[in-house]
Amino acid sequence: MKILVFGAAGSQQFNVIGEAVKKGAEVIAATSSEKSVDKLKQAGAMPVLANMNDAGKMHEITKGVDAVALLIPVSLPDPLDGLQHAKNVIDAAKANSVKKIVWNTSGWLSPNKVGIPVEDVKLDIRDYLKNSGVDYVIIEPTIYMENMMGPFCAPFVKNEKKLAYPTPEAMPIGWIASRDVSALVVEAIYNSSLKADTFQVSGMENLKGDDLASEFSKGMGEKIVYYPMPPKEFGSILKPFVGEAGAAGVTSYYESLQNATEYPPKFNPDMKEVLQKLPVKMTSVEEWVKAHREVFLG
Numbered sequence: 607m608k609i610l611v612f613g614a615a616g617s618q619q620f621n622v623i624g625e626a627v628k629k630g631a632e633v634i635a636a637t638s639s640e641k642s643v644d645k646l647k648q649a650g651a652m653p654v655l656a657n658m659n660d661a662g663k664m665h666e667i668t669k670g671v672d673a674v675a676l677l678i679p680v681s682l683p684d685p686l687d688g689l690q691h692a693k694n695v696i697d698a699a700k701a702n703s704v705k706k707i708v709w710n711t712s713g714w715l716s717p718n719k720v721g722i723p724v725e726d727v728k729l730d731i732r733d734y735l736k737n738s739g740v741d742y743v744i745i746e747p748t749i750y751m752e753n754m755m756g757p758f759c760a761p762f763v764k765n766e767k768k769l770a771y772p773t774p775e776a777m778p779i780g781w782i783a784s785r786d787v788s789a790l791v792v793e794a795i796y797n798s799s800l801k802a803d804t805f806q807v808s809g810m811e812n813l814k815g816d817d818l819a820s821e822f823s824k825g826m827g828e829k830i831v832y833y834p835m836p837p838k839e840f841g842s843i844l845k846p847f848v849g850e851a852g853a854a855g856v857t858s859y860y861e862s863l864q865n866a867t868e869y870p871p872k873f874n875p876d877m878k879e880v881l882q883k884l885p886v887k888m889t890s891v892e893e894w895v896k897a898h899r900e901v902f903l904g
Contacts, residue, residue, distance in 0.1 A: 768831055
């Protein structure tokens with residue numbers, strides 16, 4: 607099995623490499639940054655320098671590939687360019703008879719367009735993939751536990767013993783570990799019976815803010831309290847990392863949550879059924895925090 611991974615240098619897809627290698631796959635990791643080459647090699651992948659906006663390069667690197675693990679970057683200056691990036695990969699995969707594309711959507715898809723480009727473009731990508739003629743699986747993860755390692759969260763744990771995140775305390779979330787999502791992606795690649803399937807996936811715990819802080823405290827071995835960060839504060843911290851457009855889109859999304867009378871679901875109560883098709887041992891918040899405790903120590 608030869609698997610081409612996009613976004614492998616980032617936290618959302620990096621673990622796809624290790625999970626695929628464990629199954630004996632040959633992994634090619636596409637990156638647009640030379641700085642990532644050594645990291646990808648050390649993880650067990652063969653790096654290839656390629657930008658998704660280059661249709662010719664996408665055609666070149668998908669030759670001889672059995673499956674594609676797809677992810678569209680959220681840090682594009684214009685989020686709507688993500689559709690063309692996806693088209694380039696999907697068209698190349700079809701032309702080169704790639705057997706399957708598994709797309710990690712970086713979040714649950716909205717039922718309809720909501721006026722937030724970074725979210726709306728995903729619906730166009732979904733439709734294009736579904737109509738491409740290539741076998742596909744769409745993996746829609748909830749919010750990543752790894753987000754808590756970000757500059758908008760970890761320093762607050764270190765310095766103030768606060769678990770900062772821009773979701774209301776009353777909003778329950780089934781937080782999911784990046785490694786678990788990567789394992790689900792790889793299982794979807796290897797399950798030959800899945801050819802036109804979509805899975806909304808979450809962790810196994812549906813936790814409101816204070817409950818999340820309680821599980822986080824168990825992992826840390828000290829008391830941590832939940833801090834519902836104002837979205838604008840979150841956006842200002844995020845801007846240097848994802849750009850102004852990306853930060854504005856994310857800020858707008860979290861502002862909509864703050865003002866919501868009904869919260870969007872971020873937990874799949876039927877995960878046991880999903881895991882029958884995609885057998886993965888899921889990680890609890892407490893287990894994840896214990897494994898990454900050094901990140902949060904002052």
